[in-house]
Amino acid sequence: MPEHEARWTNMSPIPFLMASWFARLVAIGALVLIILMILPYPLQYVENADQYEYLQKAVDLGARARARLGAKVQQWVPTHIAGADRTMWILVGGFLLVEIAAARVGGLFGARADYLKLKRKVETWQQEMGLAKDSAVTSSLNAKLEALKEGSKGDREELLRIFAETKRKLSGMGRELAFLSIDIVDSTKMKIGEDQETIEYDFKQYKTFVDEILKANGVIKVAWTPDGIMACFSNIDTAVKTGKDVIRGLKQFNRDVKLMKSDFRVRCGVNSGYVYMDDDVPLEEVSDRVIDIAGHMQKHAEPMTVSVAKTVVEPLTDREGFQETPKIVDGYQVYAWSGEGHGADGGS
Numbered sequence: 001m002p003e004h005e006a007r008w009t010n011m012s013p014i015p016f017l018m019a020s021w022f023a024r025l026v027a028i029g030a031l032v033l034i035i036l037m038i039l040p041y042p043l044q045y046v047e048n049a050d051q052y053e054y055l056q057k058a059v060d061l062g063a064r065a066r067a068r069l070g071a072k073v074q075q076w077v078p079t080h081i082a083g084a085d086r087t088m089w090i091l092v093g094g095f096l097l098v099e100i101a102a103a104r105v106g107g108l109f110g111a112r113a114d115y116l117k118l119k120r121k122v123e124t125w126q127q128e129m130g131l132a133k134d135s136a137v138t139s140s141l142n143a144k145l146e147a148l149k150e151g152s153k154g155d156r157e158e159l160l161r162i163f164a165e166t167k168r169k170l171s172g173m174g175r176e177l178a179f180l181s182i183d184i185v186d187s188t189k190m191k192i193g194e195d196q197e198t199i200e201y202d203f204k205q206y207k208t209f210v211d212e213i214l215k216a217n218g219v220i221k222v223a224w225t226p227d228g229i230m231a232c233f234s235n236i237d238t239a240v241k242t243g244k245d246v247i248r249g250l251k252q253f254n255r256d257v258k259l260m261k262s263d264f265r266v267r268c269g270v271n272s273g274y275v276y277m278d279d280d281v282p283l284e285e286v287s288d289r290v291i292d293i294a295g296h297m298q299k300h301a302e303p304m305t306v307s308v309a310k311t312v313v314e315p316l317t318d319r320e321g322f323q324e325t326p327k328i329v330d331g332y333q334v335y336a337w338s339g340e341g342h343g344a345d346g347g348s
Helices: 003-009 013-038 053-076 087-129 136-150 153-171 196-216 236-256 289-299
Strands: 174-184 221-224 228-233 266-276 305-309 322-329 332-338
Touching: 013 053, 013 087, 053 087, 087 136, 087 153, 136 153, 174 236, 174 289, 196 221, 196 228, 196 236, 228 236, 228 289, 236 266, 236 305, 236 332, 266 289, 289 305, 289 322, 305 322
Parallel strands: 266 305
Antiparallel strands: 174 228, 174 266, 221 228, 305 332, 322 332
16 A cells, blocks of 8 residues: 555544535535526526515626626636637636536545545454454455445445444354463563573473463464463363463473473463454454453462452352452452462472
């Protein structure tokens, strides 16, 4: 996309809307002047037209406009053509061109204002639904949106129809999902005093260790950050089990695999809920409050624990080891399972 085009596609629709209104007012003004100037010609065929005061006022207004504007035109344009003064018809032709051009410009600016308003609406909706901009689900919607840049009213109506159809199609993509957030505790401090090769080796081995557990538990999608993950599962039991498996497995990992002096310790947060999930979009691009809460649970969790909301604990098949905590996260009472005493090493 050219740079100048990219700039205006990110602008507010208000300037284009105002420009559209102004251009349309100019078009209306030009049309009114045309009507006023040619009004005497059709009125000469109307009986008793001079009895209507408003018609006479309109005729007088047109005459004054012809006289004033005609004088200006005569200064710049030859008005005597074929032995007659053609000033009025030159004025009419000029204002007709102005009306056509202004109406066209107003339509273009209006189309761009519509495009920008609908573009923002579509982008907001895609973000709320966790959809990628190039998602296959919204491909026809995005194609029609791009066509609207220079389009017409028909294009706008077609876009709204496709928008409604896409939303109906998406309703079938919503499902109950569970999300597990894991982060390494004090990862920056762990690296102090260690050589780069050891750091790279240990963190690569940690990623392999977690990946194997994720796959064994049937992870649907996973997004990695430098020191953490957000993983998606089909149900809450699997998400919680995965967090526990990572914590339990770290005892052996810290003893037999890692080389750094500090042990790997993690915090885990889990949440579940109804989420619209597009198979074409990476998990890191999905935006949903259900996912956000899983991340917040992890940030407030103690090392080597799995934190969940009370509402999430209740439907768990295996609730053993979960204890109520005094913490409230996003309005939810937090329950936590601790790796201490469950086969995990709390580390140094």
